[in-house]
Amino acid sequence: MRELTYSEPQIWIAIAFVIISALLVTAFVAIGRSSRREVPFEQVKAIGYGVRTWWLVGLVTVLTVGVVVSLFMLPYSNAQEPVGAAQEIAVKGGQYYWTVAPNEVAPGRVRFSVTSADVNHGLGIYSPKGHMLGSVQAMPGYENELDIQLDEPGEYLLSCLEMCGAGHHKMHAILKVAER
Amino acid sequence: MHATATEVVQQQPQTHPLPHEQGPATVVERRVAWLCAGTGVALFLVMMLLGIAMRMSQADLVGIPDAWYYRLLTLHGAGMLVGALLVMMGALWFVLRPVVEMSAKRLLWAYGGLVVGAVLVLVASLVGGFATGWTFLSPLPFHPLGGWATWATATFFVGMLLVGAGFFLYCIELFTVTTNRYGGLGGALGIPYLLGRSEQAPPPQAIAATVIALDGMIASAGGTAIVVAMLNRTIDDGVVINALWAKNLTYFWGHTIANLIIYLAAGAIYVLLPRYAGRAWKTTKPLALGWLATLLFVATAFSHHLYMDFAQPGWAQYVSMGASSAAAIPVAVVTIYTGMMLIWGSLYRWTLASTLFYLGFLGWAIGGVGAVLDSLIPVNFTLHNTLWVPAHFHTYLLLGVMMWALAFVAHLTERAAGRAAPRWVAIAVPALLVVGGYLFVGAWYAAGALGVPRRYAEHPPGTQAYDVVGSVGALLVLAGVVLFLVTTVRLLLQARGRRAETLAPERDPEPRRVLVPPVTTNAGFAVVSGLAVVCALSLLPEAVELAERSAEAHHLSHAAQFALGGLVGLGVASRLALVRPVYGGMTWWALLAVVAAPVVMLLVMTPAIYDPLEGNEPLHLLFHWGIVVLGLITGWASVRFGRASGVAIFVLSVAMGLAFAGGVGG
The missing domain is CATH 2.60.40.420 (Cupredoxins -  blue copper proteins)
Structure with a gap:
């Protein structure tokens, strides 16, 4: 029996995961820091809801691309x-x-x-x-x-x-x- | 000398009061919350110790024999599931009771089911040696190779049946109170509000509770079918369980319930987070829409556990890939995003509890990224059952759910003590949990990307550096939890004598409503009668003879007989409720009936029981009529839960029989 070796990671998956996680951590740090000052909630909502629309569009696009590309790479x-x-x-x-x-x-x-x-x-x-x-x-x-x-x-x-x-x-x- | 938490808090701008400065909880709410949270966190701690021992064993830092490793693995999985469920069931109950009338007594029955079930699983694994993993994929429980005895298998499945029944009871309670309070299923989901027909919407925690309860009930029906099938196989070697069917139902139940834990937590967060942000979390149209989508996605995502079973129908794989990916949208765009909006520029009051609440969102988000990546079939092809899997679910269970569980305990403690935990603790505990937790899961992500398999008692040479890093991370998490618990106990000891002052008087009970039965219209009665006539055909001698051709057909005819009784019970009891109004509803006998009668129906579908009867015509007939009576009891009792809940309970009980017929032969 040859020695069990595990090398050459799924590098692209790992890179994608690290980059998205790093972006999330950055966002969480920024949001945490923002809580030290006061911004009227109406103002937060006015900006936040606009950003949310783009966040929705972006996320749906990325997920759709991921799913559609996956359909062409099925192992079955x-x-x-x-x-x-x-x-x-x-x-x-x-x-x-x-x-x-x-x-x-x-x-x-x-x-x-x-x-x-x-x-x-x-x-x-x-x-x-x-x-x-x-x-x-x-x-x-x-x-x-x-x-x-x-x-x-x-x-x-x-x-x-x-x-x-x-x-x-x-x-x-x-x-x-x-x-x- | 460090500043006390109270001093520090006072140094912050006082824009909104902390929870302990706000309205107190009632004695019932507090007791239920402490019971669930206390038991759940105690289970967390014990299971965490087992987990650390297993991790250190993989790192060769301690020695655990292989057989014991898999026993501990089985117990760790089931115990953590019950622990997390208990805390979050208590947390959602705690925030829901001020808006809908909930029964502490009924919650205790659910609690009892979970706790007794967990004890039986503990006995089965530690004493009986049962070691299949908590997912018990058939037929592994029946191939022990000397590792465990039949009694251990039976004990494990009775335990899992009780765990499932406990959660089912909890879901029935949630679903019944919310649908009766907010005008049926549509009202409780906020659909009239969503369509612009009503200005009023249920509060977010009630919408969340309705979705969780419905998905939980549906999953429990599948869970009951598979667990009883496994029990039947334990009793009778002649029972044949289709392995693909079993795997589908196991994950339909197991994945869905594990997934619902974080949604239970989200329901509680809707109420708890605003107490620190000073901004209300209100029901909006995106929120109601998001939960409707979640209802669908949670129920259809489970098949990603079967991506590498190429025999699984393709449509199930594609639906699962779509649902697993899309499930991220309501979470990311509605719940997490809104939570962040509430915190942004809010002068958030940073205490131990609120810091942990905040960090829990990060665990959910990062764990979700790992999950969504793995939910893409080509990615899963290389990550399936590697260490990537425990990495991602530990991210959202340890760094999401457990973070929130500890936050909930801290919240209760700070309220009881009338003060926040010391500032250094409010920094040290989250720091230990974050550094240790991400080190712990990070080592798994890295090893998973390398393709190291999960659930290996011994890891291959060359990968143990990851195990050592993971072990160090786990020990840091343990240090954080111990510091948290010591602080909590100290605060609670200081709070003695103050508790009575912090309790609110018990609310007056809501006036008892007249129950709306499941069937109210002539058209409804006509449909029920028609379906009953169709089901009655299963009792004809020709149909009985036809059903003898295969065990599956036999079981299908039993399901039809059960449905016949159920439809008669549902119809007659509904008609009586219209003639003589029923007040209140959920009595102990009704709950017992709707949980136990379908289980008995499935349990008697064992060849060892019905085969000997087939030579004796009167007894055979009596057996079939017995199944009709079990249906009658279920249908009759389901009327006590009102329209939406009654229909759901009845339909799901029949679905259990149909599901059973789909995969159990002999």
């Missing part, structure tokens, strides 16, 4: 182009193991067919460098199909991402992607 296999000659990998989770067949594939597009032998599990897929590529749940009685591009040769870590009992944190497996 039926939302993507046909896989064609992709390699299929059957993955079954059990307390506390993964069966991965085959456990070695060539670089390229793969389709994970994921299910469970007992309870709910979650299949997290990490690149050889430890970057989280995505996840899909393993649910008893259901088969979830995930299409994903695995171009980089090396050992991909598969970790359980749904609490499944006292051995949950020990539930890992390796998928090898061969050299070209």
Whole structure:
């Protein structure tokens, strides 16, 4: 088993979160400081309601863009182009193991067919460098199909991402992607 | 020698009085508030200690065996949920009672359900070893691998049933009093005011209470169905629960209730914050509209927990993504924004309580950002069940809800003591909570962005630096909470002997109103009769035979029989209430009936109970008529809650049966 590594964060998500949080903190500091002086409430309302309209428009715009863009980036296999000659990998989770067949594939597009032998599990897929590529749940009685591009040769870590009992944190497996 | 808080407060410009200088609460309001807040904060403290132990174990600073880690995790989640619910239920009750008549006795029943439920969960996890996480996703509770016994599973689910029943009772109380007081559901939501048909609108806390109660009742119906199904499976191995159905209902209940905690808090903030800002928080059209939107968004957001279940219907995922994102709009544009407008240039009176009230908004806002990002499906694809998840919900629960819970306790304390907490405490406690709290969640955000999974007893080598930082942050939070509690106790001790002076006389009870029953018109009675006739078809021998083909069909026929009894009870009791007016309404037997009868209906839908009857025709018939009687009791009793509440209770009880039929076989 290769060492568990987690590196290369979801950098854009982290940056977006830090920037928005910093703006919020700045606003809260400014509002807190403003409370030391007195501004007639009528005046606050006159300005505040105007600003609120723009705040509403801005927020709705950002959220709408986020949702619409997301609709074009869905991970669901039926939302993507046909896989064609992709390699299929059957993955079954059990307390506390993964069966991965085959456990070695060539670089390229793969389709994970994921299910469970007992309870709910979650299949997290990490690149050889430890970057989280995505996840899909393993649910008893259901088969979830995930299409994903695995171009980089090396050992991909598969970790359980749904609490499944006292051995949950020990539930890992390796998928090898061969050299070209 | 530092200046006392009173001196400091006196140095500030005196534009508006502090809460303890304003009108006092009545003895009932204060006792209920202290009971809920005291129990909730005590639970917070104990669960926080468990949480810190778990965090330090991940950092390898203390050793907790794996099996115990997951037990503590289960208890921590359920205990925190109950603790936060209790404080915020008390806070909303406290601010609502001056405007609508609420019963302290009924609140105590709800309180009892939550507390006894929490004790049972504690026994199940610590003594019985039950360790599935508080979300108990089926079928994990039935695959213990030697970790826990069947009695522990049963104890856990009885406990969760009681927790759910307690919150359901509370929601029934809120919904009944607000809808009866403000002219039905539309009136209590402020719709006539919104449409310009009325100048009068309910106060903001009443609109909030109505929305929370309705969403809470709907979620409780789903919760009852899944928890009873799990109990049935515990009793009878032959019960088969569809895993996708179970996950949907678990999160429909669990997510919605966890989400409602912060809305309960917001309802209380509408009244408490203005006491420090000296500006009233009034109902406006954006506020009423915002809560209408919240009603919809809170009830439809839960499916984001199933984004990575590709078997979940696509429409549910898209509705959830829209609702989860849109839920931010009323919060950001109405509630938080208005709160900030009230504070801007207000000469806000900064005390321990008011500082914590203010900071709670920041926790809600930042936690909300983390949540909205994760609610986008492509983002969730890489963050699902990583440490990002506990990071965001701890931001708004620890740095939002707990901040407000402590603020509420400080508010009660400052009122009782007649003075604010010392200034250095009013600075030190928020500073410890903010520095420690954001360090604590910040370490999780960072590890979550790296993809480190959540709910791991042991973290992989190389990530423990985050655990150490998180542990230090958690210890700082603990220091802040301990300092807060010591200060609170000292102030309360000083307040002894003064309390009697600060109490307001109990209000005169409102005149008892004539109850408007759920059905009043001939058209209404015709609809009820027609539906009853349709449901009665389920008793025909042909229908009974047809229903034997599958357990799901069998359960569906039971739901129809229950609905038949309910419609008859609802119709007859409504007609009687029109002939002979009923005053008041919510009696203990009516409450017991509407909570217990549907649960019994679901509990008996177990093959182990009804299979042996199928060979004995009279007994089989009696069983079906028994289900009709359970419906009759529910329908009859629901009339005691008035029109809106009665209809909601009846419809939801039938919905429990239908939901059950959708996923439970055998």
